[in-house]
Amino acid sequence: MENNLIYSSSPHIKAKRTTRNIMIDVCIALIPATVMGIVYFGAYALLLVALSVLSAVAGEYIYLLIMKKPLREITREFDFSSVVSGMLIGITIGTNYPWYSPIFGSLFAVIVVKMLFGGTGKNVVNPAIAGRVFMFISFQWAVGAWLLPNLGSVYGETVISSATAVVDTSSGIVPKLSVLDMLLGTGMQGCIGETCKLALLAGGIYLAVRKVINLIFPLIYIALEGLTTVAIYGIDFALFLPSILSGGLILGAIFMATDYTTTPNTRLGNIIYFIALGILTAVLRFATNMETVSFAILLMNLTVPLIDKFILNRPFGYKKQIKTKGENK
């Protein structure tokens, strides 16, 4: 090559967006919810989030260093996806968790779920969800009672509700829940980042404006979950808002279910995925009376390869008649 010309295949210009940009955008979108969580739950919440982000990043570095990748190259190719995982793990636990739990959760998520499968984009399930479920199962013995946030309910009364249960099945009484409280997260128990729905929605709108996610799909998920809950409890529309505003549904719908790697690749596939997710979440919530968003997403993640295998785009100008025997779609 003369004149030091660069030789490569077309196209010669590229869009500005890179994987790193996308991940940084997701981090920015998570900041409002994280800040609100720290405001509500205090310095201990900050400690948990910081520990989980640090250990997630450290996990990626340690893994790649063991794999004998030069440090400079790791830093140059660092794509911030472990920061996203770390932030999500940090804000999806409550302040009743012991301080060391996010370290284990993050390391498990980044090393076992992501890096062992081949790094960003190769994981089968969402690392943040897997980390959360890992902590949920492993640290049950150490978890104390839910702590109330620093800010009380706007109505001045303490709302006693677990993070999720819409209906207390033992007594069959619908707890008194104020929609405004649920939206702001004031007076609500719950995980650090999932109480303030308004902050989460702001993050979601930011992502939609930056065209990182299509807001239609989280909305399908949230709406389907609400409607299924309404249907399960005998067409009681009063349950719709409490159901969609409780627990980690909005956090899961906007930030976890929309993860590129673990969603189908086609529009139709995505619609099927999110509808199934909504119904599954509501049914599991009803059946277990527990917070099931992460379990539902984890289960549906595993169906993605199946959806992608059968739902494919058809080429432009495709006609059904020309389908020959032995050739599917």
Add this chain to the structure above:
Amino acid sequence: MSIFKPKRFPFGNRIHGTKLSKKSPTETIPAPEKVYISVSQHIGAPAIPVVNIGDRVKKGTLIAEASGAISANVYSSVSGTVSDIRDIVNGLNQRQKHIIIDNDFTGEEEFLPPMPDFEPQSIVERIRLAGIVGLGGAGFPTAAKLTPKTHLDTLIINGAECEPYLTCDYRLMIERTQEIYKGIKYVARALKVANIVIGIEINKPLAIKAFSEFSDLKVVALKKQYPMGSEKHLIYVCTGRKVPVGKMPFDVGCCVQNIKTVLAVFDAIENNRPLTETHITVSGHGIKNQKNLCAPIGTPFSSLIEYCGGKTENAKKIVAGGPMMGKALVSLNQFVRKTDSGLLCLTDTETSTDKPTNCINCGLCARKCPMRLMPMYIESFAMSGNFKEAERYGALNCVECGLCAYNCPARRALVQSISMAKAKIKEMKNGK
């Protein structure tokens, strides 16, 4: 006549590139001292040289003759002496036979015989004789395209010029409107069609205005959406017809011709001039003055760059063609061909040098693909050598527009893998 709206097409997207040379009028570059004319500037069999070393030729003298139905004549673009006929490895790393002519600067010109009549048959014959090929880039001999086996009812003129940077078609449309119009009428006459549609992108309002004055042309103002200049998509937005998978435009009764092609047809019929020059945009931030040039075929690319003030220091990539579909040059040992429409010098900030990373499955390539393929699957099958599966996912339908790789946040070379898969699949089919 009013301007028509195109049919909605929900794929493809806007591209950030700018048309730097939009306001610079077409200039004719003086003929260089030596021209290097390739004998295979078109799809099909290479032309056979009919001159010998030492022969004197004029501008417009036949120097290589078409060999078969899908081939095209080649004419000398300067007057002078044939100094050599040899194989040259050009900037695209292709070994091609070139006829080298020393310019004597007398400017003597040889013309084609006058047209006997303007019957469709003689128009097609003239286009074949003048060596006109599809000047949009593919280089398919136009005469073969004008003798379809099926009945055609629509002629579509492609004035989309959807590639960023390129502006030569746009300049021609506003500078030589009348000539292009006459050329269009000749092509329509040869095809015996009455319905003529011209598709022009909405970012060229002057060109749309110029052509909306003709009452027998239907002007479609295309959205600024790449790749509107692709044949199949142009047919769809202009007529609403979908070209079925694996079929050609003439199967839906359409024929698409490029602006430069119809201009060459006009020149061949009214001025009796064979195709000896082409219009080319020299652009990119890596060049001092961005210009639209009319260059004799065979002009070295280095002369074009020199004429435009030379390269800047940070020019890192030289591309023949547009930035989306053009080919990068390994050296400047490249000469203007009939089909060239762009010469870009891109700086390192314009062209991306990022290394590819893992696919994150964002699905952007599939969402943007104008052919509705799923590039990520085809790519992974191509990389693992599973070409059968790549074919099942429609690799052969790819038009190589480059949108998937343009949008890919992981910077994967999707087009490269898919075109490799296409070549391998074709090889497999021929081998059977």
